[in-house]
Amino acid sequence: MFWGSRKTIDMNYFPDEVLEHVFDFITSHKDRNSVSLVCKSWYKIEKYSRQRVFLGNCYSISPERLIARFPGLKSLILKGKPHFADFNLVPDDWGGFLYPWIKAMAKSRIGLEELRLKRMVVSDESLELLSESFPNFKSLVLVSCEGFTTDGLAAIAANCRFLRELDLQENEVEDHRGYWLSCFPGSCTSLVSLNFACLKGEINLASLERLVARSPNLKSLRLNRAVPFDTLQRLLIRAPQLVDLGTGSYIHDPSSEAYNKLKAAIQNCNSIRSLSGFLEVAPCCMPAIYPICENLTFLNLSYAAGLQSNELTRLIHHCRKLQRLWILDCIGDKGLGVVASTCKELQELRVFPSDPFDAGNAAVTEEGLVLVSEGCPKLNSLLYFCQQMTNAALITVAKNCTNFIRFRLCILDPIKPDPVTNQPLDEGFGAIVRSCKGLKRLSLSGLLTDQVFYYIGMYAKKLEMLSIAFAGNSDKGMLYVLNGCKKLRKLEIRDCPFGDTALLEDMGKYETMRSLWMSTCEVTLGACKVLAKKMPSLNVEIINESEQTEFNLDDRQKVDKMYLYRTLVGHRKDAPEFVWLL
């Protein structure tokens, strides 16, 4: 009675600052998006207090609209090209340019502090503008980007006075030699993370040593191949507080003074939990790092081509606390057995092909995977390139590990059946999706019929991303997935017999997804035009690499590559000639 009806308690009675403080605790992007939908005043408060924004597709909105929507933006994540661009399926100059974003944010005086980019084209000009426009800029993370040189890095080093993080992962960078590192001014002492492992050129070693010496907060350091063993040893002496280390070249004479010094220095580095690099390596020098192995939680030897199976297993014997392991397939099935019996805390395993060009000779098979599934029940994330796979093995793996969130299997021969039964792998993958109820990402390979998609549509209720190649028999396959996977966000398909019927059956579905990629399928130009016309909220783009122009092409002709995505801003203005916007 005193309170009256419940409906009259009005949250809006709280002052804005209180609401803002409450919203501070809501960190997930999804949740913040939901908060902004509650009512006008929540929308407004959330809008001005939002600092972190994630854009999975840089073409879903324009820079200007983003800035208008979130004027308090400080931290931005942008992704550009479609995922299959990683495998050379998207021509150069397709798009994903950073510059317009920097230009717009600079113009509106956004207080940008953090920028994380994936598969974007980053020019030196954009890096220079960035370094000059955001005085509080702290963190730059570039993953699989291209278009810049070390000159752009020099601008970042020279001008970002409070830089904490410069993290370059697997970018194609034109290297103009090592002077960029010397551009960090003597007053720069704020570095926490420096990763230049992907740079190919020489580095000014003296500058590097001085930089590390004046960076007491440095926790993560990943060197490139040009940094030799002796320098590594000197760096470790100056930075015993490191948590994450990536070595450069790791070759020396184990009987030498430098080697002994490195052994001593490493023993002082009690905080190292993550180790990578060994871009050139002498196996006889590995024992120096055994002392830090027992505390490692992440080990990445996927670029250490110089280590053979026996040395790898000797190393892994010491790594009892490992949670994430990235390794080359030369470890072999037996080596994976050692992983299984040693690394009981393992959550993520990635096994890469030692020879990515030779599709015939992966050294791991289904046996290695089964062993790991038996020994590592916490396994939840897998990327596995292998010679072959059987249904029986997949069924066993599904029984042993029900926690998979990411399951990516790549059998190097793309349409290989179960070698024991000669059957497709439908049942095996079916077991995986049935058993792993939390599965969010799945990549298929091997001989597969529509049946596997039936299972996926039926059981993979949490699936968000699906990658399909050389699979299925008919449109039914694709329809099972579109109808069944309610949480699907990204679907990428290559070389499958899915066509217009599947594409057009439920056009509204694509508005609930981020993007759809279909290449070398049975989809015709006419169907793509129909879709584009009916769904103005989607951009339907055709990538055409042949000589023909749009006007010569018959609607009945099959398109080579189609990429469609939802967007708030219609056709993009920066599409090259070979991309047709329908």
Add this chain to the structure above:
Amino acid sequence: MEGSVAYDNDLNLKATELRLGLPGTHDERQQQQQKPVSNVRNNKRPNGESEAQNETAPPPKAQIVGWPPVRSYRKNNSQPKKTESEGGAIYIKVSMDGAPYLRKIDLKVYSGYPELLQAIENMFKFNIGEYSEREGYKGSDYAPTYEDKDGDWMLVGDVPWEMFITSCKRLRIMKGSEARGLGCDT
């Protein structure tokens, strides 16, 4: 390579045969399946019955665009186990005391000391003897030496192989008393 063509007696016609196809393969089917599978619309997906059961020969190494799905950065930056000479060959001169002319070899072709020494023995027709850390090369009048980055002449075999190939500038097979002198000095 250098050794086999000069000293073999048979004509070794296969080495000079002109053929289509990737080096190292002997599969006739190679010629029919040159095109990347993804571009051939009609039979891009061999149906399960016919192709899968005919797997008697290993599948030809036809390059399918974008397969296996390995990031191009990783493809370009992983050294395959069998290194090919075009990518970073290390050619050095090899001289032998008393021989009229020098030879050149690519160190990257060898995977370790035994292979290298065997090749040099074949090239100059002599025996090197057995290596031991204490005594150098026992049982022969020769000692293989190399000039390192600092300009010093070192005995081959003391340092790890990877370190050797990056620091070796040239090889010299020493003979006679000079060679014996090297063996005792460790």
